[in-house]
Amino acid sequence: MPIDMKKTPPTVTELTQQLIEFRDARDWRQFHSLKDLILSLNLEASELLELTQWKSEQAFEDEAKQEPMQQRLREECADVFLYLLLVAERSGIDIYAAAAEKIQANAVKYPVEKSRGKSTKYNKL
Ligand SMILES: [Mg+2]
Structure with missing residues (x-):
């Protein structure tokens, strides 16, 4: 089910359901072991961390307020969050x-x- 961004943002429960539908439509559950979901969560967290590499604290703070860095942060935060939801769902948390x-x-x-x-x-x- 596509997300209508003009409506109220989905709840965590709704997001998790959309993720499960996305996963199952592609028959990817077979690849989503708890171990590999946790591994993927950490890889995405590393992509978030990579955005800061070689930058001073202040330079990164300044860059993060503007495009294109704000969009890159947005996307990596979403990747981390979505894998976290999958880890929680898979482990019944x-x-x-x-x-x-x-x-x-x-x-x-x-x-x-x-x-x-x-x-x-x-x-x-
Ligand atoms: Mg990513």
Whole structure:
């Protein structure tokens, strides 16, 4: 089912369903082992990282606000996100719940009064 971009953006559940339909229409599930999905996720994350290679922090920040870099970032972020959805689906993880739980866990690990303005790891706070 094609995505109508004029409508409200799809939910994560709808995106996952579209991905599954895309995959199954091509009979690609046979290639999507959990191991290879995780590998692909990391390859896409590396493509995202590659965009920063040989650039200073400030030069990259500036470049990222403009085309064509903004479009390249958009595409690589989407690749990472879509593989993450496939990893979650394949392993039966509710990615919404997992992300919400992680935010809560991080709030406990990094209480505001101890961590505000610090980059110190939680076990050293
Ligand atoms: Mg890519």
